[in-house]
Amino acid sequence: SQQGEEDPQALSIQEGENATMNCSYKTSINNLQWYRQNSGRGLVHLILIRSNEREKHSGRLRVTLDTSKKSSSLLITASRAADTASYFCATDASNSGGSNYKLTFGKGTLLTVNP
Amino acid sequence: DAGITQSPRHKVTETGTPVTLRCHQTENHRYMYWYRQDPGHGLRLIHYSYGVKDTDKGEVSDGYSVSRSKTEDFLLTLESATSSQTSVYFCAISASGARNEQFFGPGTRLTVL
Numbered sequence: 001s002q003q004g005e006e007d008p009q010a011l012s013i014q015e016g017e018n019a020t021m022n023c024s025y026k027t028s029i030n031n032l033q034w035y036r037q038n039s040g041r042g043l044v045h046l047i048l049i050r051s052n053e054r055e056k057h058s059g060r061l062r063v064t065l066d067t068s069k070k071s072s073s074l075l076i077t078a079s080r081a082a083d084t085a086s087y088f089c090a091t092d093a094s095n096s097g098g099s100n101y102k103l104t105f106g107k108g109t110l111l112t113v114n115p
Numbered sequence: 116d117a118g119i120t121q122s123p124r125h126k127v128t129e130t131g132t133p134v135t136l137r138c139h140q141t142e143n144h145r146y147m148y149w150y151r152q153d154p155g156h157g158l159r160l161i162h163y164s165y166g167v168k169d170t171d172k173g174e175v176s177d178g179y180s181v182s183r184s185k186t187e188d189f190l191l192t193l194e195s196a197t198s199s200q201t202s203v204y205f206c207a208i209s210a211s212g213a214r215n216e217q218f219f220g221p222g223t224r225l226t227v228l
Contacts, residue, residue, distance in 0.1 A: 030214070031213070033216065040222075041221065041222070042207075042219030042220055042221050042222055043158070043205070043207075043217075043219045044219070045216035045217065045218070048215065048216060088157065088158065090217075092212075101165050101212040102148075102163060102213055103160075103213050104160070105158040105159075106157055107155070108157055
C-alpha cells in the first residue's frame with residue numbers, strides 16, 4: 001500500500017503563480033523526499049527533508065514537514081511552463097527493523113503550468 | 116544524468132514468453148531497485164538489491180525474479196510474461212539506501228500481448 005499520498009491529484013495554474021502540493025503519510029519516517037517526473041522520463045530527485053527538519057529551501061522550491069500531522073508540502077514559487085511535470089513524494093520507514101533500504105512513493109500530483 | 120542505463124528501452128512480447136530487463140550503472144552504488152509505474156498506481160517497488168547477490172522482495176514481486184551477480188548490473192526477469200505485466204519499468208540506484216536520493220534510469224516500456 002502507498003505510504004505517501006499526494007494532494008491534489010492534478011493542478012493547473014498560470015505561469016508566474018505559485019504551486020502548492022501536499023503529501024500525507026501514515027507511519028513514522030526518517031526522511032521525506034520529493035521527485036519530479038517529466039512525461040516519458042525517469043524521476044529526478046528535487047529535495048530531501050529529514051524528520052528533525054521543519055523547512056527546507058532549494059532555489060524556487062520550499063518544502064515543509066509536519067511530523068505531528070504526518071504531512072509535507074512542496075511549494076514552487078513563480079512557476080514556469082517548464083515546471084509542468086508530475087511530482088511525487090517518497091518516504092522511508094523508520095520502523096524497518098534497522099534496515100532502511102526502501103522508499104515508498106505516492107501516486108503523484110500532475111502539475112500543468114500554462115504559458 | 117547519473118550513469119544508469121536500461122535495456123531494452125522498448126519491448127513487445129507475447130504472453131507466456133520469458134523477458135529479461137537489464138539495469139546497468141557506472142556509479143558503483145550499493146543499492147539498486149526495480150519499480151513499475153502504472154496509471155492510477157504510481158511507482159511500486161518490485162525487488163531491490165542491497166549488495167552483490169543480496170536481494171529482497173518489494174511490494175509487487177509476484178511473477179518477477181531478480182539477480183545481481185556484480186555491482187553494476189541488476190537484472191529483472193519475468194519468467195512467463197502476462198498482460199498484467201504490461202507497464203513502464205524503472206531502475207534506480209542509491210549510495211545509501213533510503214537515507215539519501217535515488218537516481219532513476221530512463222525506463223523500459225514493456226507491452227505483453
